[in-house]
Amino acid sequence: MEETSTTDRQELGRPHLICTYNLENTELMQDEIHFDDILRGYREDPFDYHAVSTPHTGIIRFKVSTGESVEGTTGEWRHIPGTLLYYLERERNVKPISSTTNGIVSEMNNAFDGKFVEAGEKIMTIKHPLKKREIIDSILKKVLYMFEAPERAKYFFSLEIQSRIEKFGQRAVSVKKGDEILTMSLMKRDTPVYYEGEPGIIHSVYFQPGDSIEQGKAMIGICPKEKLPLIEKIITRVRAEWE
Amino acid sequence: MISLSASRVQQIVTAEHGLRTQTFPLDIVRKIYRFGAPVGHSIEMHGEAPRCMDLARQDIINSEQRNNSFHSGKVHIAERLTGGKGRFKRRWHAPEGGIWLVLVLVNTMLNKYARLLPLAAGVACCESVRHFGVPAHIKWVNDVHVEGKKIAGILMETMLGPTTKEEYVLMGIGLNVNNTIFPEEIARSAAGMREYLPENLQLSQVAAVLIAKLAWNFGLLCYQEQTEMSEMPCGGRGVMSPVIQAWTSMSDTIGRRVRYGFNVVSEPQYLADAVGLADSGALIMRLPDGREIIEAGGEIVYLD
Numbered sequence: 441m442e443e444t445s446t447t448d449r450q451e452l453g454r455p456h457l458i459c460t461y462n463l464e465n466t467e468l469m470q471d472e473i474h475f476d477d478i479l480r481g482y483r484e485d486p487f488d489y490h491a492v493s494t495p496h497t498g499i500i501r502f503k504v505s506t507g508e509s510v511e512g513t514t515g516e517w518r519h520i521p522g523t524l525l526y527y528l529e530r531e532r533n534v535k536p537i538s539s540t541t542n543g544i545v546s547e548m549n550n551a552f553d554g555k556f557v558e559a560g561e562k563i564m565t566i567k568h569p570l571k572k573r574e575i576i577d578s579i580l581k582k583v584l585y586m587f588e589a590p591e592r593a594k595y596f597f598s599l600e601i602q603s604r605i606e607k608f609g610q611r612a613v614s615v616k617k618g619d620e621i622l623t624m625s626l627m628k629r630d631t632p633v634y635y636e637g638e639p640g641i642i643h644s645v646y647f648q649p650g651d652s653i654e655q656g657k658a659m660i661g662i663c664p665k666e667k668l669p670l671i672e673k674i675i676t677r678v679r680a681e682w683e
Numbered sequence: 684m685i686s687l688s689a690s691r692v693q694q695i696v697t698a699e700h701g702l703r704t705q706t707f708p709l710d711i712v713r714k715i716y717r718f719g720a721p722v723g724h725s726i727e728m729h730g731e732a733p734r735c736m737d738l739a740r741q742d743i744i745n746s747e748q749r750n751n752s753f754h755s756g757k758v759h760i761a762e763r764l765t766g767g768k769g770r771f772k773r774r775w776h777a778p779e780g781g782i783w784l785v786l787v788l789v790n791t792m793l794n795k796y797a798r799l800l801p802l803a804a805g806v807a808c809c810e811s812v813r814h815f816g817v818p819a820h821i822k823w824v825n826d827v828h829v830e831g832k833k834i835a836g837i838l839m840e841t842m843l844g845p846t847t848k849e850e851y852v853l854m855g856i857g858l859n860v861n862n863t864i865f866p867e868e869i870a871r872s873a874a875g876m877r878e879y880l881p882e883n884l885q886l887s888q889v890a891a892v893l894i895a896k897l898a899w900n901f902g903l904l905c906y907q908e909q910t911e912m913s914e915m916p917c918g919g920r921g922v923m924s925p926v927i928q929a930w931t932s933m934s935d936t937i938g939r940r941v942r943y944g945f946n947v948v949s950e951p952q953y954l955a956d957a958v959g960l961a962d963s964g965a966l967i968m969r970l971p972d973g974r975e976i977i978e979a980g981g982e983i984v985y986l987d
Contacts, residue, residue: 517953519976591794594945594980625945625980627801627964628770628824629852631841650945652979 475677482575490541490566496559498530506548510566512541518652525564528557543568576678580644583671584661585637589653593626595633596649605642614641615662622659640664643671685728685762685782685886687894692723695895703899706925711906718909719902721756722786723894733766735759735785736855740842743787747846755789760890767857769836770982771946776869780862780877782890786897790841790850795963796908797852798979801825801839802930802964803904804854807896808835809933811858814892817879820935823957823966823983827858831985832874834859854897860889900926927960936966941983943968954986 494500503524504510510523522539529535546567557563570578589595597605598620604613615621616639624631644661647653663671696716703712732738738759746753761783767775777783790797805825812819812827812834819827819834827835838855859875861883877883903925923931931937936957944951955968955976965979 515972515974517970517976519970519974520972592979627798627979628837628982629798629801629839629841630770632843634843650950650981 475674478579479678479681482570486570486575487543488541488568488570488574488578489546490543490568491562492525492537492539492564492566494528494557494559494561494563495537496528496530497557498528498535500552500555500557500563501527501529502548502550502553502564503527504545504548504564506545508545510539510541510543510545512539539566541566541568572678576675577644577646579674579678580661580671581658583667583674584643584663585640586658587621587635587637587660587662589647589655589657589659590624590633591626591655592652593624594650595622595624595647595653595659597621598623598632601642610642610645611668612641614639614665635662637662638664641668643668685760685890687726687728687760687887687890689724689726691887691891692726692894692898695891696898699895699899715899715902715906717902718905719898719900721754722788722898722901723756723758725754725757726894727757727759729759729761731763731765732761734764734768735761735783736838736840736853739785739787739853743842743851744845747844747849750846752847753787753789753844753849753851755787755791757787758784758894759787760784769838771949773948774866775836775838775857776866776873777857778862778864780875780886781860782856782858782886782893784856784890784893786854786856786894788852788854788901790852792904792908796904799904799924799926799964800852800854800901801837803900803926804837804839804856804897806926806929806933807893807900808837808856808858810896810900810929811889811893812876813933814896815876815880815884815889817876819933821930821933822985823934823936823960824964829874829879831872833872834874834876856893858889858893860884860886900929903929924962927962927964930964931960936983936985940986941968942986943978943981943983945981947982947984952981957983 503526510525512522514520525537525539527534527536543566545564547565549563552561552563601613601621615635617636619635620632621635622633624633640662642660643663647659653659700709700712707715729738742759743753763779764777764783767777767783769775801824805821805827808827809819809821817829819829822828825837826833835856835858840853842851842853844851859873861875861877863875863877865873907924907926937959939957940954941957942951942954953970955970957966958969958975959967961967961977963979965977966983967975967977969975
């Protein structure tokens, strides 16, 4: 079961963080974070919009309609698929595609029903109600450098990073380009994963070591040391002001 | 004492053409062996060593420092290891009498095929053990056992070349052959091939067979990649990967009640029934609530 989705808040006109991850532009970054605008935007429209796209080519048959409520993946081992969204058939292989998030089907391209579609075709949007934690994460994901899973596998921190986290705490561990940060374990083969982004400290960890992580899912949020106060300010502000 | 050369491996490969033509036409068999030809073209023998993995890593580093391309398919074999390790730092008992080797492959495969390398290695080990008349099976992912006693273990690691950034796959294989005495903690769960045979085996012969089987199964994966890239699925539309087919025929995992965990010894996670293998080699299991779950990593123990 899978769902290819991206968040298309920008397409829907919501005010979002202008700040870009640019080390040479600290002042600009601070100046351009308009907290009031951001929070007002989330208050007016406390939803995330997940665009559902086809993972491969095939003939599509919808199983939901606009306005319908859908559930996401559940279960102790994340093994219970969400609501069946559509079937995608390729070479007589019928694949059921389920929702990975809860919400309301807000947009559907019904013209595709029963037709052949290309891979990556956007076919519907799921309007997902955001919780406070998700709003913080959503903002942080725009501010932090997000390190994503290179492919679907199980991951754990490299031995060195793990021992530094245990010894000094997560936010005292800094990483730079070329550091072996994770080990990817796939089919009993361990592969080192090297960090490729901007240098900084490990601010947020979005995975549990040993869990199966989908390709492209954010795993770690990295923040330059000097930006840490700013990040904390964002979190405090959202926590304090978001009811 | 192990004495082995690439030409000895080649003799085995030639002798096995007949066996392989039971599954593929002769021209395809030759093609598969050509794909697998780099495996064992160079073999370095060692007496006692801490770990073959370390020897192979240093070999790669030395080669890159000399601005040489590392030759894919090189094998390091030691007669005994003093610091043998399995996954999760588990100790691997590797005295004289077994085969302890590392095969280094320069990874040029697409991910879809490279992820099947651990299965291919398991098939090669199981074929080798069966070649000598020992009734072995594969437990997912690639443990080779006889009646629940582990006879061969495989550890695979990826290494990036420090200079070239080339990706190397280090395939470590430990095969208990004539060694039949194990430390107390694993005495009930490990076995040597000798326990199922009337006499000791010649280690050089076992090593040559193992490398020849690795060459075939590596070649088989390359062949699958090449044919699928040419839009000619192996054997026709909807047919299973030949490596997965071979794995399935030698495994006793499907249909078993299992306990699963990423590290199943220290952190078992759940009980399930193994019901199938996905195209990716991932294990499909059915949980007590009837739902299926697919795991592409971790390990299992049999409960029945």
